[in-house]
Amino acid sequence: MTGGLKDGEKEEVHSERIGLLSSFLAPSHDRFSHTRWGNEFLHPFIRKQGNIYKPNNKDMDNDSLNEKTMEDVHTKEIDLVNRDPKRINDDVVKVDFEDVIAEPAGTYSFDGVWKASFTTFTVTKYWCYRLLTALVGIPLALVWGIFFAILSFIHIWAVVPCIKSYLIEIHCVSRVYSICVHTFCDPLFEAMGKCFSSVRIRTTKEV
Helix, strand or coil, X not given: XXXXXXXXXXXXXXHHHHHXXXXXXXXXXXXXXXXXXXXXXXXXXXXXXXXXXXXXXXHHHHHHHHHHHCCCCCCCCCCCCCCCCCCCCXXXXXXXHHHHCCCCCCCCCCHHHHHHHHHHHHHHHHHHHHHXXXXXXXXXXXXXXXHHHHXXXXXXXXXXXXXXXXXXXXXXXXXXXXXXXXXXXXXXXXXXXXXXXXXXXXXXXXX
């Protein structure tokens, strides 16, 4: 047996006993919260999301990551440098001075006239385009937005349901038509085939 405890050790043992006794005599909700905290600490692979407990697996991480990275199409940033990312107007309205006016060899104007013509054409096209877009760009954007909204509405709520209903109805009609063909036409053509199968044609060549 070991010797007697020292004063410091006695105080430490006494404080531990008091702590255990107080935790045992604590209210039920404190013990419950302590137990709940201990369960969450012992089971780190379970977390609470809303009112449902789900395992913290890879699928859930991917779903949460996709939700975080999903951007609203109405609040996304606009690229002010590349304004034609899908290149729909590369070969249509991309017109420069060299594409319109060109002087062949031996038919040259004065250098000053050529430079002034280039500058006039480029600056006039640039500022006229900006002026037109400033005046009618926003109204035309409103008009085309309404037009394509109506077009999308008609396609989603009218065209596709009509096509779907047509496919369903034509499927029933096709089944009825195939039954009628197999019932009435197949025996007729089989009989005609048997009748004409007995016909023999012989050709002779006279010299």
